[in-house]
Amino acid sequence: MHKKETVLADMARAVVDMDETAAAKLAETSIELGVDAYTGINDGLVKGMNIVGEKYDNEEYFIPELLLCSDAMTAGIDVLRPHLPVKEQKVKEKIVIGVIQGDTHDIGKNLVKIMLETSGFEVVDLGRDVAPQKFVDTAVEVNARLIGLSTLMTTTMGKMEEVIRLLEDQGIRDRFRVMVGGEPVSKGFADRIGADAYALNGTEAAKTALELVATF
Amino acid sequence: MLNEKERLLAILQGEDVDRPAVICPGGMMSAATTKVLEKFGDRFHSDPGLMAEAALAIRQTTGFENLGVPFCLTVEAEVLGSRVDPGDASVEPLVTEYGAATLDEMLNLPAPSFQRDGRLSIVTDAIGLLAEKSEGTPIIGNITGPISLATSIMDPMIFFRLMGKEKQGVHRVLDRLIDFLVLFAREQIRAGAHVISIADPSATGDILGPANFRAFVVPGLNRLAAEIRRAGAGCIIHVCGRAGTIVDEFNDIGSAALSFDSVVSMKKVRDRVPGPPLMGNLSTHMLHTNTPEKINRATRRNMESGVEIVSPACGISLSTPHENLRAMTDTVKGL
Numbered sequence A: 001m002h003k004k005e006t007v008l009a010d011m012a013r014a015v016v017d018m019d020e021t022a023a024a025k026l027a028e029t030s031i032e033l034g035v036d037a038y039t040g041i042n043d044g045l046v047k048g049m050n051i052v053g054e055k056y057d058n059e060e061y062f063i064p065e066l067l068l069c070s071d072a073m074t075a076g077i078d079v080l081r082p083h084l085p086v087k088e089q090k091v092k093e094k095i096v097i098g099v100i101q102g103d104t105h106d107i108g109k110n111l112v113k114i115m116l117e118t119s120g121f122e123v124v125d126l127g128r129d130v131a132p133q134k135f136v137d138t139a140v141e142v143n144a145r146l147i148g149l150s151t152l153m154t155t156t157m158g159k160m161e162e163v164i165r166l167l168e169d170q171g172i173r174d175r176f177r178v179m180v181g182g183e184p185v186s187k188g189f190a191d192r193i194g195a196d197a198y199a200l201n202g203t204e205a206a207k208t209a210l211e212l213v214a215t216f
Numbered sequence B: 001m002l003n004e005k006e007r008l009l010a011i012l013q014g015e016d017v018d019r020p021a022v023i024c025p026g027g028m029m030s031a032a033t034t035k036v037l038e039k040f041g042d043r044f045h046s047d048p049g050l051m052a053e054a055a056l057a058i059r060q061t062t063g064f065e066n067l068g069v070p071f072c073l074t075v076e077a078e079v080l081g082s083r084v085d086p087g088d089a090s091v092e093p094l095v096t097e098y099g100a101a102t103l104d105e106m107l108n109l110p111a112p113s114f115q116r117d118g119r120l121s122i123v124t125d126a127i128g129l130l131a132e133k134s135e136g137t138p139i140i141g142n143i144t145g146p147i148s149l150a151t152s153i154m155d156p157m158i159f160f161r162l163m164g165k166e167k168q169g170v171h172r173v174l175d176r177l178i179d180f181l182v183l184f185a186r187e188q189i190r191a192g193a194h195v196i197s198i199a200d201p202s203a204t205g206d207i208l209g210p211a212n213f214r215a216f217v218v219p220g221l222n223r224l225a226a227e228i229r230r231a232g233a234g235c236i237i238h239v240c241g242r243a244g245t246i247v248d249e250f251n252d253i254g255s256a257a258l259s260f261d262s263v264v265s266m267k268k269v270r271d272r273v274p275g276p277p278l279m280g281n282l283s284t285h286m287l288h289t290n291t292p293e294k295i296n297r298a299t300r301r302n303m304e305s306g307v308e309i310v311s312p313a314c315g316i317s318l319s320t321p322h323e324n325l326r327a328m329t330d331t332v333k334g335l
């Protein structure tokens, strides 16, 4: 039988072990033991996912493992979410994310999405080959304050700048923070096109997104 | 003196030759640039005559010692159910909608017809046309590697999960896709391709990790290489990414030249994988953004690293300047 002290560590372990079933079951156990759902998510499941992020950065885990770990985390969160007190079910900060038009490379964007979700963002994913106007329209429509742009090709980098110009043209640049990333993208490029931030990878992207929220 | 075709084929047989060859195979590693493609409207991915002419024009402008078709990674996925945006001179074709969502759906895909379906015959017809005009120049046909093909038919995020959850099913699907790729390679060889190049960008060690690479990638590449050799052509396998963690696996891949990304030290590969001819690996970033003088020096260093075939390290950007590609090919040719 589990104790309060060990169940959180076990939840983290289930995530690291890619065990969806165990993660969901342990989440139930944690509720039965009286662990509050918020603690279960943050000090159990998300903590596990952060260990996974480290393992990925250290090349102990690769993308297939990372995805299965993230599924285990989600399975646990699905069990705990209904138990969150109303005040903790606060509206999540939204970020619209996608791969810019002309580019099909979306593996990196999808990892960034997972890490953003792990950090508590609601990610509105537009997929790949997304027209600049679509980013702007969606961000306005869903009331997101953050926009994340991805590309892996030098050929399509120019389209990122278009998103910023469109925001300016519509007089709504101030309402948004734009973050860019992908192999050919750099801090220098972000500065040149007038984006608010660049991040190297998923872990950094999540940190940077939190920092951007603090600038409003 | 050896002509371009004799030299490349001799290298691929493991023979000593006068100097390295300098090529850009096509497929993912296409040397097509917007500047060349612009002259051919936007049907060079779908019209055999235009595809062949574009391939000839690419060789003419860049000086690469081969002809290579197609110029994209979507031909096979398109006949296996995915929807493709055809692209144009400024952007390569891409999959817009995946053809399958489950392994069963992938196993039940109908076998494509090489005469009728999609752009399969566009590629083989283009090779046929090139064969008539290519005296002395090797024609390289290209196929999409098994993992990249699988993840162009099914969302990679689903497929990568299944690699962990349903290993048997994934192996079955890959076997079927490889059966198809073997047939496509044979059709290209029958049409006149002297060499088949395989690129599998979604199967990098960075993405899959060494264990998955060993389990899911190496056996398939081995089989493809063996079948291509059996059909009478040379074979090149390109591996994207930081191959550091997986380089030792290549001692198992018989009978193909190996090509690596620019982050890989060819000297180190040579130490660890003494057998096969090596191809590589001028940074595509450098080719895009640097000056001909710098590229000349980098090409020399590249030749000193002991590669038998000089080539870009991966797929080049469509906006790469011709002078830069020329600087690279001229250097190898000693011009």
Ligand code: B12
Binding pocket: A102, A103, A104, A105, A106, A107, A108, A109, A111, A112, A148, A149, A150, A151, A152, A153, A154, A155, A179, A180, A181, A182, A183, A184, A198, A199, A200, A201, A202, A203, A205, B027, B028, B029, B030, B071, B072, B073, B091, B092, B093, B094, B148, B151, B152, B156, B200, B201, B202, B203, B204, B206, B207, B240, B241, B284, B313, B314, B315, B316, B317, B318
């Ligand atoms: C896998 C791959 C493919 C797969 C993509 C599958 C998929 N669904 O994504 C397939 C086989 C489809 C493919 C196709 C092509 N490819 Co490709 N591909 C690659 C490869 C080898 C790896 C990319 C990858 O997934 N890396 C792993 C992920 C985890 O890393 P990542 O994407 O960099 O993401 C991380 C960071 O960049 C960052 N990040 C990413 N997005 C964002 C967004 C934000 C907001 C933030 C903050 C951070 C961030 O965080 C991520 C997680 O850590 C790269 C080589 C490379 N060096 O990157 C070439 C590469 C991108 N491809 C290249 C080419 C040429 C092509 C093709 C054009 C080939 C052709 N002739 O048709 C086509 C593309 C057609 C098109 N119109 O898009 C070239 C691009 C050259 C250029 N123009 O600049 C590259 C660079 C190869 C090279 N030269 O080295 N490719």
